[in-house]
Amino acid sequence: MGKDSVMRNLGLLNQLWDGTSLTIDRRSTESFTVRGARLTVALQVQEPTLREFFARSGALARGTGFFARFLVAWPESTQGYRPFTEAPANWPHVAAFDRRITEILNIPAPLDEDETLTPTLLTLERDAKECWIEFHNEIESELRSGGELYDVRDVASKSADNAARLAALFQVFEQGIRPISYECFESASRIVAWHLSESRRFFGELALPAELANAARLDNWLIEYCRREQVTLIGKNYTRQHGPIRDGAALDAAIRELEELNRVQLEKDGKRLIIKINPALLNKEGA
Incomplete structure (x- = not known):
């Protein structure tokens, strides 16, 4: 797909997310207008696929504001930490959730005479609005140059909007x-703040060349592992088997990068290769 097509399609998705009317012009068939539509998108994608998308589309996905509308989560792999456990006999919370969702789905959709969706506009209770204003202003103050959210200001600028949407769902x-209660908005703002933190980590690493991104991921994993196990040495083979980088050449390149930064040393212990972590990094202030 060419960049023009990418920009056009992302723009259409943005309009649907915003709930605005959308006119589709056709050359060979009748044109039409979509009104009152609502769009929700849930994507689960592997990192290499997403990197390829960024490489092909350049900065369009962020430049158009498409990614700014997402609540990003980039969880660490749980491989190697998933021992078998018996499933519980019942799932009472899931059952309660299913019952409530069924009740909501059984409510007739609010349609006008033209079959256009006309949902009720939810307002914020007074204390919820005060909480929203505080949340908005705290984020806004970090968007300026030098602020903590400057590098993800496109995402952060949508955070207050996303928090209000999520609070409405709650x-x-x-x-x-x-009207939306304080409790619902406060809960939503905490979740959106967590996703904003994930966006900083996600886009920060995604903006790096693959070699530096691998080094950053390996660095984080080594530090976390050594702190958890209270060690400063870890076998290279173990790192390849259980760490974030399984490709041998990519792992070697990441280790070399970290060696140049004086964060690790690769040493021989007989026939084994051992990665030695700079002890200063295991102190949280030193990392």
Whole structure:
């Protein structure tokens, strides 16, 4: 797909997310306009696939504001830490969730005479609005040059909007259609703040060349492992088997990068290769 097509399609998705009317012009068939539509997107994608998308589309996905609308999560792999456990006999919380979702889905959709979706506009209770304003202003103050969120200001600028949307979902689920409570917004703002932190980590590493991104991932994994196990040495083979980089050449390149930064040393112990962590990094202030 060419960059023009990428920009056009991302722009259309942005309009649907915003809930605005969307006109589709056709050359060979009848044109039409979409009104009152709502769009929710949930994507699960492997890192190499996403990197390839960024490489092909350049900065368009961020430049158009497409990624700014997402709540990003980039969890660490749990491989190697998933021992078998018996499933519980029942799932009471899941059952309660399913019942409530079914109740909501059974409510007739609010349609006007033209079959256009006309949902009820939810407002914020007074203390919830005060909480929203505080959340908005705290984020806004970090968007300026030198602020903590400057590098992800496109994402951060949508955070207050996303928090309000999420709070509305919580409100409808918990108490039905009524003004959004302080508790619902406060819970939503905490979740959105966590996702904003994930966005900083995600886009920070994604913006790096693959070699530096691998070094950063390996560095984080080594430090976390050594702190958890209270060690400063770890076998290279073990690192390849259980760490974030399985490709041998990529692992070697990442280790060399960290050696140049004086964060690790690769040493021989007989026939074994051992990665030695700079002890200063295991002190949280030193990392």
